[in-house]
Amino acid sequence: MSAQLLIGPVLRRVVGTRATIWVETSAPAAVRVLAGGGGGQATTFSAYGHHYALVVVEGLEPGAETPYEVLIDDELVWPEPDSPYPISVIRTREREDADQPVRLVFGSCRETTQHATHRKLPPDALDAYARRMMVGDEPAPDLLVLLGDQVYADIPSPAVKRFLKKSRAHDHDGPEHEVVTYEEYTKLYLESWRDPEIRWLFATVPSVMIFDDHEIIDDWNSSASWRAEVREQPWWPERIASGLASYWVYQHLGNLDPDQIAADPVYQKVLAAAGDATEVLREFGSAVDKEADGAPGYQWSYALDLGRTRVVVLDNRCSRVLDPQTRAMLPPGEWAWFADQARGAYDHLVVGSSLPWLLPPGIHHLETWNERLAESDRPRVAGFAERQRRAFDLEHWAAFRRSFDGLADLFAEVATADRASVSVLSGDVHHSYVARARFRRPVAAPVYQLTCSPVHNQIQAFMRPVLRVGWWRGAAAAARLLARAARVAPPAVRWRKLAGPYFGNAVGTLVHESRSARVVIEGTTTAGDLRTVAAVELTPPTSR
Template identity: 80%
Template sequence: MSAELVIGPVLRRVVGTRATVWVETSAPATVRVSAGEAAGEATTFSVYGHHYAIVVVEGLTPGGATPYEVFVDDARVWPEPGSPYPPSVIRTREGDDTDQPVRLVFGSCRETTQHATPRKLPPDALDAYARRLMSGAVPAPDLLVLLGDQVYADIPSPAVKRLLSKARHSEHDHPEDEVVTYEEYTQLYLESWRDPEIRWLFATVPSAMIFDDHEIIDDWNSSASWRREVREQPWWPERISSGLASYWVYQHLGNLDPDQIAADPVYQKVMAAADDATDVLREFGTAVDSPPSPVRRLAGSPNDEQGPERHEADGAPGYQWSYALDLGRTRLVVLDNRCSRVLDPGHRAMLPPGEWAWFAGLARGDFDHLVVGSSLPWLLPPGIHHMEAWNERLAGSARPRVAAFAERQRRAFDLEHWASMQGSFDALAGLFAEVGSAGVASISVLSGDVHHSYVARALYRDRPVAAPVHQLTCSPVHNQIQSFMRPVLRLGWWRGPTAVARTLARAARVAAPAVRWRKLAGPYFGNAVSTLVHEGRSARVLIEGTTTGGDLREVAAVELTARAPSGAASSG
């Protein structure tokens, strides 16, 4: 029986006149992508009984929008016969694209489609965006940036739960309603990515992705004690190995440009494994979960200019999930906020030292706009920020009862953001102050996770910073926050509750942050997508939420390069 297309095509990176297209097939095959005079071909690799290819298309025309076809063993599988959707195209930027606008569409937290999810959620904002893009009502974006929780391993749909119930008869030590094995992870992606509108969108718009906790488990790596406890569970080794291996296959591999893919040591081992690379990815998924080592990097990173054989006391992670790309005069750096955290009490950090040095180097450069993708917001509602900083201080107390109390609060209320790692929060503020004083036009942090959307501007207390620095949070794409949390999050922006939380933090000897921040828009609690637009040295953001009919409506539009606001909506 000939191979068929299972998932895809997924258009991932477009770099100059090259593009990468990811597919999953039903059997080993040769996959060819043809776009006018441009083409590319790749053989599939096999892991856990599944088959994948990432095809590099060469020779695209600069400044073009070229329809493309996908062939599996010479049989055309895309576009599908009789498809009601417009042709999928590969868009390239002009050879000198420095004067072209850059459009980034972003969001996070997407449960599966309405018919598959167990709850009655508002309409899916990404579905709504895809339908509008099909109509030609808006220009196609340069990139879709998905900032975490693309799948929910710990809250699967009823359909996946039915599959789990059958498997659990033979796997008694696995949690009843959570995904553990690689095969179960594939069902999450199959269910989510074969949504018809999403499938068309992924085939038509390049995408960049990063995980958050639900790709693995809620509160993943929230603290050292959390990590110790979860590693005692009999199902954890398979859960973390399968989760990271499937993330590498379905999401991370496509984040890399063609040269980085070829240089990636994991990809090289997978392709060298010939018929079956299951053992390669199983060992990789296990090894990469090890805490960042101050001695040795377990595997190289395609982003590491010093190569995969670097060995020094740099606090490097086992594998670098963070990555970067340039579009015109915009630099996007997407950070791993989960896997490579430093969790030692008293030395907590969002990134290990070696990866921070990599990031700081890329944040300095010849570009107009710096965009940082961070699944967790850097700037929270100020009242919540101070509570997280207070909790971090208590969790490091020398008094066991105080530290244990703080740890319980940390887990109960998800106090795990940048604010709960004050060293990293302050370091990011300092880096932005430096970069913002060196000629860039704007700095934006794109985030998700918190199931509400808002825009906030950072204002430095002790030094002038020429470039505006903003937190742009868009979450969820398709989910819903608990109703009791909405007033809590609103109160987090109010002066009174913020003052109380700030007093608690100061009583615990938490230093005042180097920045204060003001809310410019939000909070908005519906499903939403956002668009960040750079034109020349100007920047603006648009947040759009879904209507009950499944369309998009404007929630907020903010000019980011306007003068700093003089009003006092909220303050950090």
């Protein structure tokens, strides 16, 4: 029997007249993509009994919408016969048109497809967005930016739980209802990415992704003591190796542009492995986790340009520095790389961060207070703070104060008259809002926090009033006094909410036109449509 298309095609990066398309097949195969006068082909690589290909498509026409076909061993597999969906196309930008609008769609936290979840969640915002695109009511975005928790390893669907129960031996020592092995991870992606609307959307809109904690486990790398405890679990080595290896295959590989793919050291080893890259990826997954312990790591962060927009997506999890005395979101080398990208030549800077930089102020000050207590040399105080850190997820940028201040200083530096806007896109917190930063020193370009979460999930009801109160001036002032009592210095930036908080499933759209910028956040209705819940002009439409 010939190889079949299991997942995909997934259109990932479009750079100039080239594009990358990722697929998973049922057996080793030759994969070919035909797109007008252009095309490309690749032979699958294998790992853990699964087969993948990343095809570089070349020779596309600039400024065009080109339908494409996917063939496996010369048999047409995409578009599927009798498909009710529009044909998939690859859209390229005009070569010389720097002022061509840039449209970024973003969101995070997508629990599995609506029909597979065990919970009665509101309609999936990404499904709703895809349906609107299909009927031509939505301008095609340049990029879909997914900001974490694309799959939930620790909260799988009933179908995946049944698979775990059936497939595991009686002496399996892993968590009963959580995935551990690479094979189990593949079930998460197969279930989520074969949702018909999502499959069409992924085949039609370029996408980039970054992990958050649930791709691995809740509170991943929240602190050094958390790491010390989880490493005592007998199932942890396989969980972390499988989680990072599968993330590299399913998500990160497609983040790389065509030139970066060829130079990526892991990809080189995968291709060099004679027929089976299982050991390459197992060793990689185990080794890269050790960066949080100070070992040399792998850079998950990446950057790309769309016209005059610079997009930098940051790893907020794997590479954290967790020593309480030097705690940081990124290690020094990766921070230097990020700062260099932020100082480049562009009009709009967009920073993708799975965790919000600017939280509700009351919660921000509680996190800085908690971090200071966790650094105490009194064991009982530090232990209390650590318990609170984990119980209430106090691990955002505010709880890595050096990095929070470093980001504020960097934005104040780059927000010059040469810039049109600076925006931080985030998810994680299961509610959506828009906030503007105010710096102690004058800055020419506006700086914003744009948070959109969840795409398909739901926050606990008791947290909604807590998050609303977090924006109140009185609550923020009380939490700020608490932080100052612990000798926490005031932040170098303050911020105010412009829209939100909104607690439903949502998807955000950031649009840059010349030097103007605007953001729209849309939530799902009970009928599964989208409605605008926030619309904010980030710069004057006539800004020059």
